[in-house]
Amino acid sequence: MNERVVLSAEGIVKRWPNGRVVLDGVTLSIMEREVVAIVGANGCGKSTLLSVLAGLESVHAGSVRLRGQPAALPNVDARASRQEERVLRAHRARVGLVFQQYHLFPHLTVGANCMMGPQYGLGLHVSEAAARARAALLRVGMHEAFDRAVTELSGGQQQRVAIARALANTPEVLLLDEPTSALDPQRTREIGALVRELASESATTMVVVTHDLELARDVADRVVFLDAGRVEAELPTEQFFGSQDAAIREFLAHA
Amino acid sequence: MVCSAIAAAQSTLDDIRTRGVLRYAIDPSGGAPFAMPTVEEPDVLTGFEVELMQLIGAELGVRVEPITGDWLALVDLLKSERADLAINGFEVTEERALEVDFSAPYYVYDQQPTIRSSDRARFPDFASTRGNSSGTSVFVPVATLNGAASVDVLLEFGWPRERIQEYDDGLLPYTELKAKRVDLVVQDSIVAAYYAGSDAELLNLAPLGKQGHYAALFRKGDNTLREAFDQALARLKASGELAALYRRWKIWTQDQASIGIVDRAEIVGNTETTANADGAAASRAFSWPAVFWALAKACVNTIVLTVVAMPLAVALGVVLAIAMRSQFRRIAWPARVYVAVVRGTPLLVQLYLVYYSLPALGLWLAGHVPSLDAIVNIQSALTWPAFLVAIVVLAGNYGAYEAEVQRAGLDAVPGGQRRAALALGLSHRASLWRIELPQGFRTVLPATINDLNSMIKDSSLVSLIAVPELMQVALGIGKATLMVPAVLVAAAAYYLVLSLAADVFARRLARARGLRDSTGRFAHLERATR
Structure with a gap:
């Protein structure tokens, strides 16, 4: 495979306990410095796919690789060995995931939220972790909030901190789950601008799951269209939005 | 089994000599005048049994140390070897003799009926609390101490069990009497003297003539320690020191002579003239x-x-x-x-x-x-x-x-x-x-x-x-x-x-x-x- 592939998934199958298939053999490659938007209707498996890429989900089949190294995804039916857990932890620490609902740690300050990953995920010394946290907060424009409680922040500010927390680990790839869905139009524009900035400015490889087609069109090099747990189309952004494919036109018309 | 018990017994006295400390189980919240905390120093106990143990310790040449616990648990303190003996108004009864060995008696008590002073006309004597002059039975409600010999005495006098109310300490029966929940209290004379003797609202009737003995408790087969205790006790009885102690606590009665306690007038005279030596009065002082x-x-x-x-x-x-x-x-x-x-x-x-x-x-x-x-x-x-x-x-x-x-x-x-x-x-x-x-x-x-x-x-x-x-x-x-x-x-x-x-x-x-x-x-x- 190409040496520029950062993150790849191959034949991912995932079913819910009730038997419903969420991901039905998804294969996907993310190239270095690439920004990929994953779009699709509600319930098509976008967010689950993102969790799988981040190493947070067990799967029924398939594998995820980061720079060619398997992530040792836990299988639904088997218990992971100690060694496998270690590999999986390392994978998670090197992939940054920003949740739709942020999931900031409410008992910690902004700074402490961002130091958590470097300190306890990467095992860095506390001073090094603080430096990483400050640098990450600077990138999202929240460096002045270092000592504030996260519960005092607005929604948009919390989203920025959530992005900074993921960036503090200096991940190989940043995964964003619906970064603008919980925000008002003004904040949506601000976060959109931030994502664009991150994409252009600093060679960040990104995967963005979004409903916001404008954002997708704006930041993505490539669009992955997911339908019923399958990759229906994988096209450069311009081609995707100009596609004559019936399913894509249908999706674009309703979104 | 018997051999090992004797071996254990010998080692108890040896242990005490080696340690230099004799540990006795006692309940300081059970009531006066047996043992209670001193107001000035709650960790230090006072009471006539506490003083008796100090005299015993002096006779045996060891320090004595109280191990405190709830009265009903004192026998367990003894059995679990946390204490070497238990002493706290334990009456000599056959029931107890199955569990423990008794020392020689150190005090003779009688059963003492107490009524409210205002009931003097209604109950001129103990007999009137059981039946009236026409011969019909009355059996007024009576309060006493839980597990004490007075319960057996009351049953012996014909009281139905449901009319006997038992309490976990010696003071509560008198509180109940004053509150008119019962009309009579029967308890060991020593308890009655301390709590009712100085209370104008209460009246002690003549004792019932049901004498019994207090004795210290030892583990079964702990004979050498028990004998050493008895010898020390005998010396205290003979020297008049024990009589003086009892006079000081105002618990001396003529009955005590029956267990060989010698009363020497000269010692008596010395102590009774000194106000400070009145242990009972001192412990009642309240500030x-x-x-x-x-x-x-x-x-x-x-x-x-x-x-x-x-x-x-x-x-x-x-x-x-x-x-x-x-x-x-x-x-x-x-x-x-x-x-x-x-x-x-x-x-x-x-x-x-x-x-x-x-x-x-x-x-x-x-x-x-x-x-x-x-x-x-x-x-x-x-x-x-x-x-x-x-x-x-x-x-x-x-x-x-x-x-x-x-x-x-x-x-x-x-x-x-x-x-x-x-x-x-x-x-x-x-x-x-x-x-x-x-x-x-x-x-x-x-x-x-x-x-x-x-x-x-x-x-x-x-x-x-x-x-x-x-x-x-x-x-x-x-x-x-x-x-x-x-x-x-x-x-x-x-x-x-x-x-x-x-x-x-x-x-x-x-x-x-x-x-x-x-x-x-x-x-x-x-x-x-x-």
């Missing part, structure tokens, strides 16, 4: 500053118990909570069983079992597993000091409650928190300690502060075993000074102060940890202290 100071000193044990046991309880609760939530049944089930059993049984029973059964378990183990005894002296290893037992049992008991509290706290942490922690590369353990537990702990802080408050008060139960704390000292002083309600109110005030102090402390602690709720204020704590 609020002295009582408050005594209770303050007793608070120290309560505080130390709580300060040590509560953090242990929270730590145990956290461990149990994590175990209960484990997906492995082998971890989850023992924790659940522990919590169910400990929460479902009274703290009092747990204290009793651990304190009195551990040494017995050690003795049993030493007998059945000799190889183990060669490595470590199991029995002495399991004869934990009372204070350690109190801390372990309090922490173990509250740990079970805290387990449910902390489990609720962990359950209340949203699942996204764990996912976010894992996504950053944290291990499951780091996620638990850094992310989930701190948040769970914050959520359930009000419940934990409730447990802390409740532990401060429950620590009073440990006076059942030999830990003198606030409640025991308060009851002891209250009974000796005949001021039980007032002293209990004072003790309640101390508990209130301790409880408020705990709240302030917890609030400080929470602030220092930077715990904030979603509005950024300390709302949890405000709710907890309301």
